[in-house]
Amino acid sequence: xxxxxxxxxxxxxxxxxxxxxxxxxxxxxxxRSLGASAVAVFGxxxxxxxxxxxxxxxxxxxxxxxxxxxxxxxxTAVAQxxxxxxxxxxxxTDAVGYDELGRLMVGGQITxxxxxxxxxxxxxxxxxxxxxxGVSGGGxxxxxxxxVDAALAIPGLFLLIFLDxxxxxxxxxxxxxxxxxxxxxxxxxxxxxxxxxxxxxxVEAARGAGATGVWVILRHLIPNVFGTVVVNxxxxxxxxxxxxxxxxxxxxxxPPPAANWGSMLANGVNYVFAGxxxxxxxxxxxxxxxxxxxxxxxxxxxxxxDVRMRAGRS
Amino acid sequence: MTAYLIRRALHxxxxxxxxxxxxxxxxxxxxxxxxxxSLGLRANPxxxxxxxxxxxxNQPLPVQYLVWIGQVLRGNxxxxxKLNQSVDSLLAENVPRTLVLMGTxxxxxxxxxxxxxxxxxxxxxxxxxxxLTALAxxxxxxxxxxxxxVLIIVxxxxxxxxxxxxxxATSPLFDQIPNLILPVATLALITVALFSRYMRSSALxxxxxxxxxxxAAKGVSRRxxxxxxxxxxxxxxxxxxxxxSLPGILGGALIVESxxxxxxxxxxxxxxxxxxxxxxxxxxxxxxxxAVVLGSLVADVLYGIADPRIRYQ
Numbered sequence: 001x002x003x004x005x006x007x008x009x010x011x012x013x014x015x016x017x018x019x020x021x022x023x024x025x026x027x028x029x030x031x032r033s034l035g036a037s038a039v040a041v042f043g044x045x046x047x048x049x050x051x052x053x054x055x056x057x058x059x060x061x062x063x064x065x066x067x068x069x070x071x072x073x074x075x076t077a078v079a080q081x082x083x084x085x086x087x088x089x090x091x092x093t094d095a096v097g098y099d100e101l102g103r104l105m106v107g108g109q110i111t112x113x114x115x116x117x118x119x120x121x122x123x124x125x126x127x128x129x130x131x132x133x134g135v136s137g138g139g140x141x142x143x144x145x146x147x148v149d150a151a152l153a154i155p156g157l158f159l160l161i162f163l164d165x166x167x168x169x170x171x172x173x174x175x176x177x178x179x180x181x182x183x184x185x186x187x188x189x190x191x192x193x194x195x196x197x198x199x200x201x202x203v204e205a206a207r208g209a210g211a212t213g214v215w216v217i218l219r220h221l222i223p224n225v226f227g228t229v230v231v232n233x234x235x236x237x238x239x240x241x242x243x244x245x246x247x248x249x250x251x252x253x254x255p256p257p258a259a260n261w262g263s264m265l266a267n268g269v270n271y272v273f274a275g276x277x278x279x280x281x282x283x284x285x286x287x288x289x290x291x292x293x294x295x296x297x298x299x300x301x302x303x304x305x306d307v308r309m310r311a312g313r314s
Numbered sequence: 315m316t317a318y319l320i321r322r323a324l325h326x327x328x329x330x331x332x333x334x335x336x337x338x339x340x341x342x343x344x345x346x347x348x349x350x351x352s353l354g355l356r357a358n359p360x361x362x363x364x365x366x367x368x369x370x371x372n373q374p375l376p377v378q379y380l381v382w383i384g385q386v387l388r389g390n391x392x393x394x395x396k397l398n399q400s401v402d403s404l405l406a407e408n409v410p411r412t413l414v415l416m417g418t419x420x421x422x423x424x425x426x427x428x429x430x431x432x433x434x435x436x437x438x439x440x441x442x443x444x445x446l447t448a449l450a451x452x453x454x455x456x457x458x459x460x461x462x463x464v465l466i467i468v469x470x471x472x473x474x475x476x477x478x479x480x481x482x483a484t485s486p487l488f489d490q491i492p493n494l495i496l497p498v499a500t501l502a503l504i505t506v507a508l509f510s511r512y513m514r515s516s517a518l519x520x521x522x523x524x525x526x527x528x529x530a531a532k533g534v535s536r537r538x539x540x541x542x543x544x545x546x547x548x549x550x551x552x553x554x555x556x557x558x559s560l561p562g563i564l565g566g567a568l569i570v571e572s573x574x575x576x577x578x579x580x581x582x583x584x585x586x587x588x589x590x591x592x593x594x595x596x597x598x599x600x601x602x603x604x605a606v607v608l609g610s611l612v613a614d615v616l617y618g619i620a621d622p623r624i625r626y627q
Contacts (some may be wrong), residue, residue, distance in 0.1 A: 031500040150332025153610075154603035157565035158583060162340060162595050165587045242457050248570060249459045250584060262457070269463060269573075272478075273471055280467075284460045 033272050048300020054293030058286070059178050062108035071102025082271070085278055092278035094294050095267055098259070100278055102285055105230035107259035110171060117175045122182035122235040127225070129183065130190025131217045134198065145191065148184050156181045157246065164252040171254060186232050193225045227305030234298035238291045247286050249259070318618050326611040333603035334386070337596055338379050344592055347371070352395055352593050383487070391597035396589050401597035404582060411481075412578035416567050417496045420556065421504035428552070430506070431513020432545065435521060446510070453507035458566045462500040469496060480576025497574045501566050504557065512555050517548040548558045550621050557613020560606045 042048055069090075077097030085092045091100035133144040151159075163177045197203055203220055211219070247253050248262030256263075261283045268279035341348050349365040350357060357365075366372045373381070385391075434443045434485040453461065471479035480497050481490040504539035520526065521544060529539045568580030575581065579598060 002401075032468065146328050146332055149329045150336055150603075151604045152561065153329055153333050154336065154599055154604065155568075156562040157560035157568055158595075158602055160600050161568075161583070162599060163585045165590060165595070166343060238455070243457075245457050246459065248456070250569070250572060250587075252587065263459065264458075265463070272463070272467055275471075284463070286455050287460065290451070292451065295451065295455055 042300050043306045045300040045303055046302075047296045051293045051298075051300065053110055054289055055297065058293065059107060059112065060106050062112060064103065065105040069102060071099040073098060073102055073106045075257060082274075082276055082279075084276075091282055092276070093096075094279055095270070100282060102263075104261070104282055105262060107261050107264055107283070108286060108290075109257060110254065110260055111241055111244050111262075113242050114171060114178070115237045118178045118240040118243075119233045119236040121175070121179045123186050125183035126186025126188075127190050127222065127229055129187040130192075131194055131221050133187070134191040134194025134214050135221070135230050136219055137198075141191075141273065142182075143149045145188075148187055152184050156243075160247060160305070161250065161252055164247060169247075169252060169254050171258075174244065174247070174254060178240055182236060182240065182262055186229060186236070189228055190225050193226025193228055194221055197224055199222055212288070221225055231233070231298055231302045231305055234294055234301055238294035238298065240289065241291050241294070252279050258291065290308050315618065320617065322611060322618070324369065326607050329607050330604060333607060334383055334600065335379075337603070338382060339599045340599070341382070341592075341596055342375075349593075352392065354395060387601065391600065392593035394591050394594045396584075396586075396591040397594070401565050401593050404594060405579065405597065405601055408577060408579045408582045411576070412567055412571070413581060414494070415497055415570070415576060415578055416563055418494070419501035419505060419567075420563060422498065422502040423509055424552070424556065425512050426502070426506045427509030428545075428549070431510045432517050432540070432548070434510070434514040435517035435548075436540065438518065447514075450507040450511050453503055454511075456504070458500060458504050458569045459573050461503060462496070462570055465500055476575070480571070481578070482573040497570050497576050500570050500573075501563065503565055505563060508559065508562070509552065509555065509566050513548065516551050517544060520544045520547045523547075548565060550617065553617045553620060554613055557610040560609040564602055564606070 005026065036230065066148060080089075080093050080097035081095055083089055083093045083097075089099050089101070091104070094100055094103065129144065129148075133141045159181060160177055163180065164173075167173045197220070203216060206216055206220055224309075226230075244253065244260065245262030245265070248260040250264045251266065253260050253263050264283040265287075268276065271279055329547050344350075348371060349362045353361055353365060355595050371378060389402055389598060391405070394404060397404065437443050464479045469476040469607065476495050477493045478496065479493060480491040526539060526543060529543050530536070534542075564580075568583060570576065571578045571580035572584045579602070583595060583598045585591075586598070
């Protein structure tokens, strides 16, 4: 049972109607190209489109929003602290007078940047590690996978907090620290898939024709595991958003004046009983909405990939 | 069965060795090395030499590892100079409270997730199924600290019936039940979200099996099919899932403990991170890593007992 409790959820998420729709679609229009049918299947998945819209809206909000809604997110304004929402501050101010709505945008930029960077880096490392282990087999494979097992045994949050307390957090450090653990799960997924692909005739044929390990990995394995990897990468973004938020909540994020949804929540916690709702709910809703959005996209992509694999076989 | 046990135990031993290597490497990543990390930045050269001598830090790395692992195996996990207490005694004080938190939350989560998952599978694609799936999705996408925060706002502020902090450090284990409720509920809800989705898909897989149709064709009642045939089979993967979820639940416990100021191992670790108390952090990481390895070993052995097919693979 080489399953990770956390990420494997992605692989086991309840199926939705797109599965059946996809099957019908394949029968009716068999002549479309794989790419086009994949796009069409993804397009038929309402939840995936909702997720895509949510994520797109957040990217606009965080990266274009500050161009429209100007706020000072560097200098504090203690005289303006803890104000409820007004025309000047649409979502009120926090404990040192930062505008909350503007801070949500700036904080979101860092969260999204770190999360996407982690997903790309971790997936790339996991892809290479899993391919090399799966192709080489034998002693090297065991060694590489036992390293993954051992690193996964220590709960990630403990290692992250440890690394974060040694290194002084910055955007780059945060990306590296989270990536240092996030590549483990994709490497397992990729290896498992490579092990089954390795038995397939086309890989054996390539081997028989004298292809080297590197050639087999680049030409035959990576294109075939790519679907799984992309699906996993989407779930990785969602998880990284949660990790960044958790670390920031625990006080181990990037120090002020840099903002982050998790640290905004951590500050808001101090005022739970004062009724400063604008310091808690907006940041909380942002985190949940972005995570839900990426999870929806991941679900839709997985259905799409399934279809592609079925179409590829027939 | 013996061969399976030996194979599985050997694997666990190798992973344990890996865990110890990782913690050993972290020890050497520390700024200024283990001696300064333990004794503080103002330690004088003589005390550093004495410390290096005591822990064999002036020897080559493999020898150092052997000396260190020897200490660990004798139960010496180091000494917290910040708290002036040995790491083992600190853990002995705090681990039981974490076990209470995690144990209760996990039992409650399993007890809720099994019927909920079964119900969803039986009533698949009904409004109830969609509602429960949406709820699970929401809880799964919600950071544990936010969920805890929502519970605090609802049950300690809007409708003040429960305390917003965990039990105090000096109270006996089950003395302050009301203080336990919110931390346990937070951890349990997140775990339910994870478990019920597995239970749903596991039950769905089994409902589609031939043996279900056979039983129904033989005239077995629907209730008996569900409880006598589907449920036991659908439960099998849950054994593994609980074992595999251990790292996630431990991480969740850390956040819950720091949010509710619940004096367990997670809070100990978090406080150590704030004060850069590295011996405590390393000792805790090692113990937690070992717990995970042993937990998944126990789960695999139980699975092997419950499902004979696994043993002969």
